[in-house]
Amino acid sequence: MKLDKSDFSEWYNTITKEAELCDLRYGIKGFVVFMPWAVMTMNRMYTLMEKEVEDKGHVPALFPALIPEHYLMKESDHVEGFVPEVFWVTKAGVNELEEKYAMRPTSETAMYSMYALWVHGLKDLPLKIYQRCQVWRHETKATKPFIRSREFYWIEAHNCFATRKDALKQVREDMEMTEEVIHKQYCIPFLFFKRPQWDKFAGAENTYAADTLMPDGRALQLPSTHMLGQNFSKAFDIKYKDENGEDQYVWQTCYGPAISRIYAALIATHGDDKGLVLPFDLAPVQIVMVPIYRDETKATVLKECKKLGKKLSKLYTVKLDDSDNTPGFKFNQWEMKGVPLRIELGPRDIEEGTVMLVRRDTGEKLKVKPADLKKKIKEAAKAIRANLKQNADKWFADKLSFTENIDDLGNKIDMHGFVRVPFCSDKVEAKACADIIKEKYHANVRGALFGSTDKPHGKCIACEKDATIYLYVARQY
RNA sequence: GGGGGAAUGGGCCAACCUGGUAUGCUGUCAGCUUUGGGAGCUGAUGAUCUGAGUUCAAAUCUCAGUUCCCCCA
Numbered sequence: 001m002k003l004d005k006s007d008f009s010e011w012y013n014t015i016t017k018e019a020e021l022c023d024l025r026y027g028i029k030g031f032v033v034f035m036p037w038a039v040m041t042m043n044r045m046y047t048l049m050e051k052e053v054e055d056k057g058h059v060p061a062l063f064p065a066l067i068p069e070h071y072l073m074k075e076s077d078h079v080e081g082f083v084p085e086v087f088w089v090t091k092a093g094v095n096e097l098e099e100k101y102a103m104r105p106t107s108e109t110a111m112y113s114m115y116a117l118w119v120h121g122l123k124d125l126p127l128k129i130y131q132r133c134q135v136w137r138h139e140t141k142a143t144k145p146f147i148r149s150r151e152f153y154w155i156e157a158h159n160c161f162a163t164r165k166d167a168l169k170q171v172r173e174d175m176e177m178t179e180e181v182i183h184k185q186y187c188i189p190f191l192f193f194k195r196p197q198w199d200k201f202a203g204a205e206n207t208y209a210a211d212t213l214m215p216d217g218r219a220l221q222l223p224s225t226h227m228l229g230q231n232f233s234k235a236f237d238i239k240y241k242d243e244n245g246e247d248q249y250v251w252q253t254c255y256g257p258a259i260s261r262i263y264a265a266l267i268a269t270h271g272d273d274k275g276l277v278l279p280f281d282l283a284p285v286q287i288v289m290v291p292i293y294r295d296e297t298k299a300t301v302l303k304e305c306k307k308l309g310k311k312l313s314k315l316y317t318v319k320l321d322d323s324d325n326t327p328g329f330k331f332n333q334w335e336m337k338g339v340p341l342r343i344e345l346g347p348r349d350i351e352e353g354t355v356m357l358v359r360r361d362t363g364e365k366l367k368v369k370p371a372d373l374k375k376k377i378k379e380a381a382k383a384i385r386a387n388l389k390q391n392a393d394k395w396f397a398d399k400l401s402f403t404e405n406i407d408d409l410g411n412k413i414d415m416h417g418f419v420r421v422p423f424c425s426d427k428v429e430a431k432a433c434a435d436i437i438k439e440k441y442h443a444n445v446r447g448a449l450f451g452s453t454d455k456p457h458g459k460c461i462a463c464e465k466d467a468t469i470y471l472y473v474a475r476q477y
Numbered sequence: 478g479g480g481g482g483a484a485u486g487g488g489c490c491a492a493c494c495u496g497g498u499a500u501g502c503u504g505u506c507a508g509c510u511u512u513g514g515g516a517g518c519u520g521a522u523g524a525u526c527u528g529a530g531u532u533c534a535a536a537u538c539u540c541a542g543u544u545c546c547c548c549c550a
Contacts, residue, residue: 009547029545140478142548292513328514346513356513442550 003273008216012144015267019276019336022145030143030150034260037337038146040284041266042153042259045186046132048281049155049257052181056173058128058157063110065133066101071109075235078108081202085138103136108203108228108254111158112236119160119250121240126166127250130157146264147220147477154258160238160250167227167251171208174225174255175450178210182222182257187279187389188212188265189396190222191418193447193472196426198434205229211446211474213399214268217417219446219474222265223257269392270361276338277361279388280381285319287312287377288339290330292346305345308355308370316377335360340384341377361387406461409473410441418446418474422467424460433462437473446472 003018005011016022021038034042050060066089073079082105089101104110111129119127134153143149157174161167175192182188190210200207201224209224233239233249242248270277280286289309293301305320312318319339321330327344334342344356357366357376361384368376399417403409412419424430426448434445448471456467 013547024546027544290513294512298512324512326512326514326516328512329516330514332515344513348513 003275005215005271005273008214008268011215011271012268015271015275015336016145019338021267024145028150030139032145032149034153037284038263041278041282042263044282044284045259045263045266046155048185049177049181049259050130050132052177053130053155053157056128056177057126058130058159060131061129062131062133063104063107063114065104067104067107067110069100069102071113072102074109075203075232077231078203082106082137085140087136087138104133105135105137106256107131107133107135107156108158108232109236112232112238112252115158115160115250116236116238119238119240122162122242125160125162125240125250126170127160128157129159130155130255144264144477146260146267149260152258153260154256157255159253159255160233161252162240162242162248162250164229164251167229167253170253170255171225171227174223174253175208175210177255178223178257182210182262184389185279185281186262186266187385187392188222188262188269189392191400191446191472192450194426194450195224195447196430196434196445196471197428198431199445199447201226203228203231205231208450209447211418212265212269213396213417213474214265214477217399217414217475219417219444219476220261220265220268221476222262223255225253225255228252228254270388271338274332275336277388278338278340280340280384283338283340284317285334285337285339286316286381287318287341287343288330288334289318289320289343289345290327290334291320291322292327292344292348294347297347300350301346304350308343308345308373312373312377315374341380359384404456404458404461406437406440409437409443409461413441413443413473413475418472420449420470420472421461422456422458423469423471424463424465425468426471430460433460436462441473441475443473443475446474446476448472 003011003014019037020035022035023033026033072083086105087103089103090097115127118124132155134151136151139148139150141148159170161170178190178192182190190212192208192210195207195209204226206227207224208227210222211219212222214220230249230251232252239247239249266282267276270279289305291301291305302322309318309320321334331342338360340360342358342360344358349355354367354369355373357368357373357380358364359380366376400420401412401416401418402420403412404422409419409421424433437443437445448469452470454470456470458467459465460467
C-alpha cells in the first residue's frame, strides 16, 4: 500500500480505509460507520477528557436527543445560526407530530430549559454539567470522515455562574483543560484564539477556540468555549436571587470538545507514510507480540509468547498476533494501525535469551533481556510520548508567520499556515476586510491570539484605517 | 451554491465507444506446502444501482430516478 503524507487528502482517505477506522458505505451522505479501531481510541480519548472535565468540577448528565421546536426557537441568534442545518423529526409512526422535534445540533436549548427549573439561588451556583453524546448537523460544506460529518461525537459542558467574572474565569479554565488533555496527553499542538465578532457561535457574546493545523496547512477547529453572557439565561429565564433578594440572570459558558474531530487531528498530526502512529496512552493495543516460528518451533515460541504476554498484560494492553499470516505481513499491518510497541519473539531470541522490542514512531529496534523488559517498555512508552509531542510541536512552531503586506499574505499562508496580520478591528464592521482576504486567498480570519497583548502600529492589512489589533489568518477545514 | 466523476461478486477493477458466453486481482472457505519485513500451488465461493424504453438480444444505447465520492466557492 502506497502512502504519501505530502499528498494529505489522498493520504487521509487511504489511511482511514486501510487502518479500518471508518466505513463510508453506509449510504447516507455525511454519515459514516465508526469502526472498532477508531472507537477504541476515541473511548480512551473520552476517558482522559472526561477525567479532566470532572476534575474541574463538572458532573455528568444525559439529555434527550430530541429538542422541541419551541425550545430551539427561544434565542434568536441561535435560531438563525443553527436552524438551516437541523434534522427534524416530524412524524411518530404514521401520524404527523403536533410539534416537530429537532435532532439536537447542540444542546444549549435542551439543557437550559431544565436549568431554568434547577437554579434558584446562590446555593445552586456554579452549575457545571457535561454530557457525552452525538449531535446531528446537516452540513453544507464538504464532508470528510472524522473531520466533518453530519453526525459526530463530542462532550459538551454547560455552566452557569453568578457573575460575569466567574464566567470569564471558566473560559481560562477551559483553555487549561484543552492544554492539559489535547496538547499534553494527545500531543496535538494548537493555538487558542478569540474569534472575531462575525465568526462567533450563534447566540454567544464571544467564542474562544483552539485551532490546530492539518499537514496541508489548513486550520482545524478543535474545542471551542463560548462566553454566552446572559443571552440564553434571559431567553430561558435562568435566574437566581442575590444577597438582596433580587432576581439576577446567570452568566453562562459552554465548552465543546468534539472527540471525533480531535481524533482526525490525532491521525493527521502523528501519522506517517507507514500508517497511523498512536500515542502510547491512546492505543487500543499498546504492545503487539509477533511470534516467529517454523512448524517444529511453533509450540515452543507460542508458549514463550503466552508466558510473556500474560506478565505484560497486567500492565499494558497486549495483543499476541498468532494468526497464520507471515511476520512481514503482521509488521506492516500493525504499523498501519499505529501500535506503539512491537515485540518480536522467535527461536533465535529464545536461544539468545532476549526479545526484540521495536518502536513504531522511530522504527528503532532494541534487543532486550526479559529481566529488563518491563523497565525498557516503560522507558520506551515515555520516550514515545515525548517524541510525538516534540515532533508535533516542532512542526507546528514553523507554521506561524507574520506579515503586514497583503500581497505577501498568500505566500506566507502557503508556506506556513497561520499568519499574523494587523487588522482594523475584530468587530462586525471589520468583516469587509476579512472578506477581502477570503476573496483573494480563500483564507479566513481565525481571530486574536488569546492572552496576547501585542499592539500593532500602522494600517490594517486590508483597508486604510489604523490597525488596532493583530489577527491570525489561515485556510480552514 | 458551482463543477466533475462513479455505481459490475465482500473489496478493487475489465468489458461500454462498436449490443451477443461478464475479465483479472484481492478477500472468504477447504487442502497441501510455508513463516526473521506484505508467501506459493490446487479447488470452491460469489456481481452488472432502480424503473421504463429501443431490440431477436442490454452491463453496454435512450429517458427518468436514486445514491455516493472528489474538487471549487
